[in-house]
Amino acid sequence: MDCKEFREILDLYVDEELSPEALTAAQIHLVECHACRRVKNTLLTLRSNLKVAVSQHQPPPDLVTSVWRITESRWRKYLGSLTRVTDDFTQTRSRFWSGGIRLPAPVFALLFMAMLTFGILFMAELFRPVKNVKNVTTPPQSERGRPSVEADDFSRFDHGGRASLYKVPR
Amino acid sequence: MSTPTRILFILLLSLVFLASSDRPSRAMNSPQSVNAKRIKFDLTTFEEREGRRDLISQTTVEGPEGTDFNIKLAGARFQMNARFLTDLVAPNTLKVRADLNTRRLYGQSERNLPLYEEDSQRQALQLGFDEKMVLLPFGRNDSSDQLKIEISPILSDQTAYLESGQRRPLEIKILKASPEGVISVEASKTPHRFVIEAALLEDGREVARETSDALLEEARELILRPNEQASRDVIKRPLAVTLTVNQYMRARPTDQVAIKFDADQLSEAAQRELPSFHGAGINEVGAYLNYDVTQYLKSSGGKYELRFKIKLAPGEDAN
Numbered sequence: 174m175d176c177k178e179f180r181e182i183l184d185l186y187v188d189e190e191l192s193p194e195a196l197t198a199a200q201i202h203l204v205e206c207h208a209c210r211r212v213k214n215t216l217l218t219l220r221s222n223l224k225v226a227v228s229q230h231q232p233p234p235d236l237v238t239s240v241w242r243i244t245e246s247r248w249r250k251y252l253g254s255l256t257r258v259t260d261d262f263t264q265t266r267s268r269f270w271s272g273g274i275r276l277p278a279p280v281f282a283l284l285f286m287a288m289l290t291f292g293i294l295f296m297a298e299l300f301r302p303v304k305n306v307k308n309v310t311t312p313p314q315s316e317r318g319r320p321s322v323e324a325d326d327f328s329r330f331d332h333g334g335r336a337s338l339y340k341v342p343r
Numbered sequence: 344m345s346t347p348t349r350i351l352f353i354l355l356l357s358l359v360f361l362a363s364s365d366r367p368s369r370a371m372n373s374p375q376s377v378n379a380k381r382i383k384f385d386l387t388t389f390e391e392r393e394g395r396r397d398l399i400s401q402t403t404v405e406g407p408e409g410t411d412f413n414i415k416l417a418g419a420r421f422q423m424n425a426r427f428l429t430d431l432v433a434p435n436t437l438k439v440r441a442d443l444n445t446r447r448l449y450g451q452s453e454r455n456l457p458l459y460e461e462d463s464q465r466q467a468l469q470l471g472f473d474e475k476m477v478l479l480p481f482g483r484n485d486s487s488d489q490l491k492i493e494i495s496p497i498l499s500d501q502t503a504y505l506e507s508g509q510r511r512p513l514e515i516k517i518l519k520a521s522p523e524g525v526i527s528v529e530a531s532k533t534p535h536r537f538v539i540e541a542a543l544l545e546d547g548r549e550v551a552r553e554t555s556d557a558l559l560e561e562a563r564e565l566i567l568r569p570n571e572q573a574s575r576d577v578i579k580r581p582l583a584v585t586l587t588v589n590q591y592m593r594a595r596p597t598d599q600v601a602i603k604f605d606a607d608q609l610s611e612a613a614q615r616e617l618p619s620f621h622g623a624g625i626n627e628v629g630a631y632l633n634y635d636v637t638q639y640l641k642s643s644g645g646k647y648e649l650r651f652k653i654k655l656a657p658g659e660d661a662n
Contacts, residue, residue, distance in 0.1 A: 327418045330490040334482025335462055336423060336443045340470045341477055
């Protein structure tokens with residue numbers, strides 16, 4: 174085995190995944206080659222350092238909360254800021270909000286007022302009394318001495334009777 | 344007779360024939376039609392108030408017998424259209440058929456739309472020339488204010504035809520106009536008298552027939568009398584037809600008539616049997632109107648057809 178071949182199987186050698194014959198050949202080469210021994214040691218050091226570095230960086234406990242806050246609505250943030258007066262108060266409100274009411278109070282109040290208004294209007298329309306037929310107002314009776322029939326005005330003759338036709342001697 | 348003489352004779356006959364075509368028709372030449380009088384109707388509207396009568400309007404309509412006229416009242420809240428069909432049924436007797444339609448503004452609906460009260464009446468009167476008709480558009484009432492239209496028929500001195508032989512035209516004279524034209528009068532003359540010929544055909548041959556006179560807009564019953572070619576079914580159950588000439592329409596080249604009728608088979612006891620056949624139609628005067636009535640007649644078989652022909656009665660002029 175030469176250096177080139179050893180560099181190719183170095184990762185497998187470090188991970189101990191080589192076959193027995195390849196492992197023997199790699200060990201024989203390491204005894205003979207100082208450069209390959211140095212490369213192997215460097216690789217091993219790099220791996221152990223990486224492990225140490227990764228083990229040091231666990232996610233912080235409030236990471237989830239931070240991410241939720243980013244996606245939270247403006248109204249809830251505002252409400253949240255309003256309720257942080259005292260710890261006790263916050264706790265009380267939190268319990269209250271955690272009870273399932275998800276609408277902000279102003280929105281809820283507006284919705285409630287709108288429903289109430291429409292409900293009242295609907296009931297008023299439903300039970301509104303039927304309007305009576307408006308009778309035509311009769312124009313004032315013609316004065317004595319006024320000449321004959323005026324245009325559009327037969328009202329003084331009209332008492333709601335049916336037209337009638339009959340014959341009489343002349 | 345020699346050939347030139349024959350030709351001359353034929354030519355003379357042709358000339359005589361052509362010359363005679365310019366003369367008035369036979370109907371007009373008959374003594375009855377030449378001396379036919381015109382009838383004048385005096386239409387006067389009064390307002391009666393506290394024992395006083397004020398003249399509102401006066402119009403006369405003059406025309407030959409069979410002249411029809413309309414009286415219209417047009418106010419903002421009340422409209423009336425009174426149509427009168429007149430016929431001289433005897434030398435001194437007029438038959439008047441009146442069609443009164445009124446429309447009165449009653450009030451307003453919830454949506455402020457106008458509500459109208461409408462009324463329609465039909466009435467027939469027979470009156471002599473010594474009588475008059477009184478039309479009360481608003482009916483009788485006890486109050487002193489009343490509008491009254493009096494219609495007086497008068498035999499006119501004018502003849503129905505001019506010296507030239509032409510029919511004297513209708514005349515409407517407005518002697519006193521109503522204020523702003525609230526009362527208007529229209530007149531027209533259309534034929535009123537017709538001859539109805541009704542026939543029943545069985546497999547194309549005539550088996551029953553009847554002829555009758557009829558007046559415009561008046562129902563007439565005809566019982567078709569079977570002849571010797573009629574089958575036993577037709578003889579046992581003759582057909583009764585009630586026919587009305589609804590309308591006479593001016594048209595070119597020939598005027599048209601609209602009819603409606605009901606046809607029933609009579610039982611042996613002369614009772615009408617259901618179902619009856621109802622029909623209507625429009626055709627030229629003198630043309631045939633045919634209806635297939637096979638499915639409506641109780642018979643042993645065969646194709647039955649009802650055929651009508653409406654003609655103007657003798658003396659009636661289409662012009």
